[in-house]
Amino acid sequence: MAARGRKKGADGEKSRNLLLHIAAEEFSKNGYHETKISTIVRRANVTQPTFYLYFQSKEAIFQELVDIFREQLVAYVQQSRLETGLEKGSIEKEIKQRLTNLFSFFKEQSELTRIGFYMAKESSEIKSLIAYQIEQNLRKEQQDGYFRTDVDMQTVADSLVGIMERLTETKLLKNLIEPEDLANEIVRLLLFGMIAN
Amino acid sequence: MAARGRKKGADGEKSRNLLLHIAAEEFSKNGYHETKISTIVRRANVTQPTFYLYFQSKEAIFQELVDIFREQLVAYVQQSRLETGLEKGSIEKEIKQRLTNLFSFFKEQSELTRIGFYMAKESSEIKSLIAYQIEQNLRKEQQDGYFRTDVDMQTVADSLVGIMERLTETKLLKNLIEPEDLANEIVRLLLFGMIAN
DNA sequence: GAAGGATAATACTCACGAGTAATATAATTA
DNA sequence: TAATTATATTACTCGTGAGTATTATCCTTC
Numbered sequence: 174m175a176a177r178g179r180k181k182g183a184d185g186e187k188s189r190n191l192l193l194h195i196a197a198e199e200f201s202k203n204g205y206h207e208t209k210i211s212t213i214v215r216r217a218n219v220t221q222p223t224f225y226l227y228f229q230s231k232e233a234i235f236q237e238l239v240d241i242f243r244e245q246l247v248a249y250v251q252q253s254r255l256e257t258g259l260e261k262g263s264i265e266k267e268i269k270q271r272l273t274n275l276f277s278f279f280k281e282q283s284e285l286t287r288i289g290f291y292m293a294k295e296s297s298e299i300k301s302l303i304a305y306q307i308e309q310n311l312r313k314e315q316q317d318g319y320f321r322t323d324v325d326m327q328t329v330a331d332s333l334v335g336i337m338e339r340l341t342e343t344k345l346l347k348n349l350i351e352p353e354d355l356a357n358e359i360v361r362l363l364l365f366g367m368i369a370n
Numbered sequence: 371m372a373a374r375g376r377k378k379g380a381d382g383e384k385s386r387n388l389l390l391h392i393a394a395e396e397f398s399k400n401g402y403h404e405t406k407i408s409t410i411v412r413r414a415n416v417t418q419p420t421f422y423l424y425f426q427s428k429e430a431i432f433q434e435l436v437d438i439f440r441e442q443l444v445a446y447v448q449q450s451r452l453e454t455g456l457e458k459g460s461i462e463k464e465i466k467q468r469l470t471n472l473f474s475f476f477k478e479q480s481e482l483t484r485i486g487f488y489m490a491k492e493s494s495e496i497k498s499l500i501a502y503q504i505e506q507n508l509r510k511e512q513q514d515g516y517f518r519t520d521v522d523m524q525t526v527a528d529s530l531v532g533i534m535e536r537l538t539e540t541k542l543l544k545n546l547i548e549p550e551d552l553a554n555e556i557v558r559l560l561l562f563g564m565i566a567n
Numbered sequence: 568g569a570a571g572g573a574t575a576a577t578a579c580t581c582a583c584g585a586g587t588a589a590t591a592t593a594a595t596t597a
Numbered sequence: 598t599a600a601t602t603a604t605a606t607t608a609c610t611c612g613t614g615a616g617t618a619t620t621a622t623c624c625t626t627c
Binding site: 568569570571572573574575576577578579580581582583584585586587588589590591592593594595596597 | 599602605606608613615618619620621623
Binding site: 205297300301304320321325329331332336338339340358359361362363364365367368 | 402403494497498501516517518520521522525526528529531532533534535536537539540541555556558559560561562563564565
């Protein structure tokens, strides 16, 4: 006996992906320090040295997940900007669409989102990245006369990120609301304010 | 030699407070897991057993800090509500005042705020606590006709907490802005919206 | 001024979990 | 088919850091 050595049909890429996937689940559910490599490999039905065949360290696999989140997010934002830029509806519709896209992304990639937003060392920078993109868009539209000139777009962008972050946590990832409805509420609030008229 | 035993002028309460204080600094700067008891006691000029004379465990001291934050925060909100309730200025002024108070608290208690908002397991619940208070206030004012009836005050309250959280991190705790000015910007944004008119 | 409680230090233990050395089997290539 | 490469296992090491057993000194009280 002593089942040792390479297994029949063993596929490195498959193993690596599996480990990455399970790691995302674990990190997202339990955080960095509570997540044990031993748990990951047990769940993946491989042994510890196999893990280190594909990842340099625990740090490394976590970082890889953070990087994936950041890259996917940036790509999504870029693409989203192109798409919505085309069909030039009202400013309200356009912003609504952008927000809906973002929320959809967060919902689809809920595990990566939790990691990138709430656990990574660079969480703050990642959020700043998004905030900056948003700020640029808003500034442009402000110059085009859509918005009041006395609001600081950096603050607005930061606020928007804060809103997204919090509502993603309290409502979106708990499946209490759909991306589009969430986007709707926020846009109405930020565009027109709360004051009765 | 062999300086052992109780020191002259040794004061238990003093030692305990010192440890608590330094722990707050360390946790706030480095997070739970990166913070070592050995570091805390070294900085406090005591030894490890002394630490365990005053705190059951690392968990316990961290939890104590979280609890302090929660209690102080709730107390602050209660008091703030009474105070501003009295001088009934405009709704705008009142909300501005409440926000200013909160931001001032976060700034004063920046270490506890970081711990309670960004590190504690119960971060989410703590924020929900605040959100709930805010929601109640807003609902009341909505019924009094100050606000549009088609905005969901739970979403607004959550949004407000998200905004506070993010702007506290990016601006307030970096001393880039004063509590009052921050409150001002947010209130204008949320009350009147961004749309030019 | 002796006893008991409070405050502290010296010098440990010990589990836990990240990471590894050595080895074996399957797949691929020459 | 022999050598090489890729994939995997068994069975470890080893640092780190939380927590402790024991003992000593100061302070208070009676």
